[in-house]
Each structure stands twice: as structure tokens, then as C-alpha cells.
Amino acid sequence: MSTQESSSIINPSVYLNYLSTEEATIYEVGRNINLATLGALIWDILSSLPDERKLIQGGRGSTVLIAYFLARPSALAMVILSVLEQTGPVSNCKLIAVISAAFQGISTATASYLFLRRVHAVYFGSKGVQYVFNFMWFVVVCASCSLFYDAIHGYQEIADTKHCIRQQDSVALPIAFGVPLWFDAFVYYxxxxxxxxxxxQGQKKGWRSFFCAPKGLPHFSRAVFEGGQQYYL
Structure with missing residues (x-):
């Protein structure tokens, strides 16, 4: 924004003065959602520390374990950067957005990989199904990389307030978040x-069967059923 426009504003340090009423409302709602998400994510990570300690002590090194311990910190870093973009101060909005996109890509790829391994376990004898979902997971990773385009071309500083705003609308954002959502839905189904x-077998299955675990399921199958629900939600 121009220097002349900045000088005409009574309090140029307040970033909301440079936004329209609609833009300011969307900006504030987005900031509050990010702050709430950050609080919920920190609580979830702290509440899971005892179980994660047991995993580290008793588990062997594997791609699943590595993916699990990459997914959560990268998601936390992404949310922190998203909050920082809207609360400031940020000296380089594009750089923060690119780093945030990198963490988002790592988080999406690793979290989706954990769901992919569930498919491999359930369809352990069906190589064709595994190959299909492997390809879908690769598409998820590629879709997440589209965030870099949005980060480079879509973010800028609000005047000289050290607050960032996403100005340019593009298809990168819905692709980056929509494709993983569809992948998780297919895996869940x-x-x-x-x-x-x-x-x-032989019994009629309605929509309710896909949201409520049927009675009589073996313990392991019920655990996979309910675990898939928790992850998807």
C-alpha cells in the first residue's frame, strides 16, 4: 500500500484500518480460528505425551513411527506460523508463508501415510487395491505442494504493520486441502x-453402519473401525 494512503490514516500502526469491513471480519475470524486450533493442538500433543513415550521406549524404528512423530510437530509449526502471520510482527510475509507451506506439506504427507498404512493392513492380500491407494497418496503429496505457489503469489504485508494477508484468490488452496480430504474419505470408506x-456378509448395510460400529465385531476389527473414525474426524 502506498505511503500517501498510510499518511492519511489517523493510526497507521493498526492493521485493521487498511482493510474493508468485510476483509477485517474475515481476517479476525480466521485469526481466532487459528488461535483456537493452536490451543487444541497443544492440548492434544501434551495429553498424548505418556503414550508417545511408551512408543519411543518399546517401538522399533519404522517408517510408520517416523511418520507419526513428523506429522504432529510439523502441524504444530504450521499452525504457529499461521497465527504469527495474523498477529505479527512479521518482517517477510512471503518467507513465512513458504515455510508454513513446507510444514503443511510434511504434515499432510505423513498423516496421510499413516492412513495409507491402515489400508495396507486391511487389504494385505489385495495388491491392486494397495497400488491404487499408493498412487492416490502420491497425488495428495503433489497437491500439497501447490501451497508453495499460493505462498509466493498470494501473501503480502498490510502496509507497514508487520501483519500478513492473503490477497490473491487461486485454486491452489482448495486443491491443497481438498485432495487430502477426499483421500482420507476414500481410505475411511x-x-x-x-x-x-x-x-x-449377507446383511443389509445402511449409512448408519458406516458411523456406528455394529455389534458383534471382533475386538481388533472394532479397534480399527473406531480408530479410523477418530483419525478421520
């Missing part, structure tokens, strides 16, 4: 379909 097909 595939896992539940397999469990219900094995344990409820």
Missing part, C-alpha cells in the same frame, strides 16, 4: 467397507 463385508 474402504476400511469400513472391508470390515463390514467380512463380518456382516
Amino acid at each position: 474402504a476400511i469400513l467397507h472391508k470390515i463390514l463385508s467380512v463380518h456382516k
